[in-house]
Amino acid sequence: MEKLSPQQRHQLAQFQQAQQQAQALLTQKQQLVMLLRETERALEELGKLQEGAPVYKSVGPIMVKAQREELEKSLSDQKETLDLRIKTIERQEERVVKRLNEMRPKLEAALKGISSGEVA
Amino acid sequence: MEKLTRGETERLQSILGELRDHEATVEVLRRQISLLASSISELSMTVEAIKTIKGLKPGTEIMVPLGSDSFVTAKLALTEKVITGLGAEVAAQRSATDAIVVLQDRRAELEQALSRTREELGKLSERIETLRPEAEQLLEKVKREQP
Numbered sequence: 001m002e003k004l005s006p007q008q009r010h011q012l013a014q015f016q017q018a019q020q021q022a023q024a025l026l027t028q029k030q031q032l033v034m035l036l037r038e039t040e041r042a043l044e045e046l047g048k049l050q051e052g053a054p055v056y057k058s059v060g061p062i063m064v065k066a067q068r069e070e071l072e073k074s075l076s077d078q079k080e081t082l083d084l085r086i087k088t089i090e091r092q093e094e095r096v097v098k099r100l101n102e103m104r105p106k107l108e109a110a111l112k113g114i115s116s117g118e119v120a
Numbered sequence: 121m122e123k124l125t126r127g128e129t130e131r132l133q134s135i136l137g138e139l140r141d142h143e144a145t146v147e148v149l150r151r152q153i154s155l156l157a158s159s160i161s162e163l164s165m166t167v168e169a170i171k172t173i174k175g176l177k178p179g180t181e182i183m184v185p186l187g188s189d190s191f192v193t194a195k196l197a198l199t200e201k202v203i204t205g206l207g208a209e210v211a212a213q214r215s216a217t218d219a220i221v222v223l224q225d226r227r228a229e230l231e232q233a234l235s236r237t238r239e240e241l242g243k244l245s246e247r248i249e250t251l252r253p254e255a256e257q258l259l260e261k262v263k264r265e266q267p
Binding site: 035038041045046049053054055057058063075 | 203205206207208209210211212213214222
């Protein structure tokens with residue numbers, strides 16, 4: 001680390017920051033994808049229920065009786081919102097990955113220079 | 121006194137990086153296995169409870185858990201209907217028979233996921249076991265190199 005120039009150190013810090021950002025976006029996306037799958041599954045299960053089967057919505061620790069159509073609408077809206085949020089995150093992710101790919105060769109070349117200096 | 125060649129240094133860095141990544145993944149997989157196993161066990165217990173309730177007569181006295189090892193006595197109003205979660209904070213009443221089928225399907229899915237995760241963990245552990253001796257050999261050489 002001591003052998004890096006201030007500029008290289010700055011590049012390394014930026015690279016690490018971008019890596020952390022990519023990781024955070026990935027985690028956020030995975031959580032949203034899980035929520036989306038759960039919502040889709042709930043919609044599918046609602047569709048399979050017998051006509052007139054009572055349905056409930058969890059509100060904190062209690063369950064409140066609800067109308068099936070209302071629940072279907074609310075889940076469909078939720079699905080749409082999740083789809084949009086995932087697409088937004090994917091776009092952010094693409095930008096960060098592109099930046100990482102641009103930074104990586106420069107950083108690798110700089111680090112290789114130092115490492116070969118050590119081995120020689 | 122031995123010295124690592126440039127190729128060996130690069131190889132060592134690459135192996136150590138790979139080992140670090142694999143070990144982190146192994147940790148995640150172990151946590152997933154533990155979660156899956158506990159969900160499977162919970163589903164099995166629920167299926168057994170529904171089966172038992174289905175065999176009881178309405179009006180049978182049962183003990184409802186309140187937490188902290190405390191219970192209240194209640195009488196079963198319905199034994200043929202249960203409410204099960206559909207996900208996304210939505211639940212629905214189904215016949216006990218349907219609920220058992222749904223829960224057993226869910227358990228089968230989780231068992232498949234558990235088996236896939238165990239397989240993945242096995243492959244990763246094998247890869248770690250292959251890489252470790254090479255890394256140890258190179259690290260030993262580095263130690264010998266030091267005065």
